[in-house]
Amino acid sequence: MGHVINAAEQPTQSFRVDHASAVHGIAKAARAAALAAGLPGAMPEQAAVIASELGSNLDKHARDGVIAVQPLLLGHGIEILAADAGPGMADLARCLVDGHSTTGTLGAGLGAIRRMATELHLHSEPGTGTVAAARLINPAGTSLPHKDFGYVRVPADGERVSGDGLALHRAGEGWTALLVDGLGHGPAAAEAAEQAVLTFRRDPELPPARLLTALHHRLRLTRGAAAAVLRVAGGRAEFCGVGNIRGLVLGDGPRRSLLSRPGVVGLHLITPQVTTVDLSLGGTVVLHSDGLDATAALLETVGPVRLPPALLATELAHRHRQLRDDATVLIARAREGAG
Template sequence: MIPDQQAPLSRHIPITHVSAVHRAAQTARSVAFELGLPSALPDQAAVIASELASNLEKHAGGGEVYVQPALGAHGVEILAADAGPGMDDLARCLADGHTTTGTLGAGLGAVLRMATDFDVHTVPGEGTLAVARVLVPRGRNEPPYGNGRLGYLRLAAPGEEVSGDTLALAADGEEHTLLMVDGLGHGPDAAEAARAAAAVFAGDPHRPLPALLSAVNAGIRHTRGAAAAVLRVRPGLASFCGVGNVNAVLITGGRTRHLLSQPGIVGRGAVKPLVRPLDLEPDAIAVLHTDGVDARWSLGAGPGPALAPALLAARLMHRHRRSRDDATVLALRVDGGAGAA
């Protein structure tokens, strides 16, 4: 059994001017130092953030960089998203020196060399998504969300130091339980509701879902209340229940399925959670997000399950964020196929 983990806040750097490139590098170095990354790793994180941000400023007409701790691992994660022209020849762009002029490294080639892992998705005419991680090696013990299985972003509303959204996860073998909470409004009072819900979850995240959501309801009655949802996934099967406007989506078998929550407010009166079980195809992706991300998104003819979870999270936040609210999104790839143990 893996202890539950709460997603920390992400740092958001809009790339609207060349000066933002330096800010992205400083932010990555600062987060790496805060995490206690040893030796040259903070400087490597700074170079990676600089190269990704510089690429946005020079070639994409701007975009966004996000810097955050890597959930489930010891390291820093840097994401970049834009709606620019994309790259016609990705392999050529990843060669040292191709995308750089006067930067800290050698363009995207430096990112490829310095990052522990690096993933890019680009569509000519639509834009580019990238994620790079700088991690401390963990030996043989693979973290439960390793190999790019999980992506998240968690942002506070503009002008706020805290977020009223929270995200917590727990793993027990191949079974993963996810809690997402959106405290009413934003700011410290909303954050108090979210923290209280996460504390209840941490007490026993593996109890049956109706009992878990009922316990959250009882545990946050002293707060202003929240919307909340819990999703449990394992190979071949998902179970979901929610109250309020936390959105849950399963991308499975080439289809996008929206899971419906019950109306209401958690922490205000009784709740009677209804559990919805659903079969999952191999390599399904589960997505949870608060209403800080517009629910009217669609992958259309896009990459769908082929897109890495971190890149999917970045795509949703970059293209569909409502700028005046807290916003949190998570994407988790479920290994295996239907009927797996």
């Protein structure tokens, strides 16, 4: 059996840390998200402490700090993401030692966060900034490869709902992802995205082109959307997209673009075409809506591609998000020789 987990009903909550008073709201949101995810025992309070520690660090020591709270894309739990624009940490290992808070630097409290979090991913560069992803995972849940995936899905500034939708289906060692961007933003765009996700959930193992055709029929009574389906199995990726969803496959060799065809799903669907890419040697697959202006940045640099998917998604969303539009990025790390 495959698992279909989607974030369409629970967008990422993003908080700009521009004042000490923001930290209380961030901790409250993390606690509520942990309770909603069914995390047991002390884990909701641990989520609040982690969010508070990360937020306090950004408020005291960093520039352009942002905290995000969201459900895990796979399994039962939450992740708390943090990003800033500097000053960064020169000795990350030292900052992870308990008691480092006495030095009064950006690394304050990271040792405690590492003890409380189920997983903690960190990357920091002096002068550039720091990204962090702390995950709290229900120990009674099904074991799933959380480390292979990362995402961020934030609504446009001022909106409570996102017009972007994201769903992921796993079947054995393979998986299929849907990324959809309802035209515009706000409730009408969110309705189009929700209808697309519901259609995907009905039969996610259809061939990608047939899935897009099914979405087209379901979205005819909505304002329409851009949409893309990505299937990875057996060392091969199949991509089929219509509209402004962009994709890239990144690795040690040449970058490979995953191009969507022009059109609007639900309004003007051009016959979908499938692009196939060899992933037998591994690689990083990136999908994003046009709320992130990330394609050029990814093509220009190699270093960030080495980051764990959760950190790469956090980095791209922080640096390349368009505030006036919904923004979604999905990062998936393909394993060598496997789907």
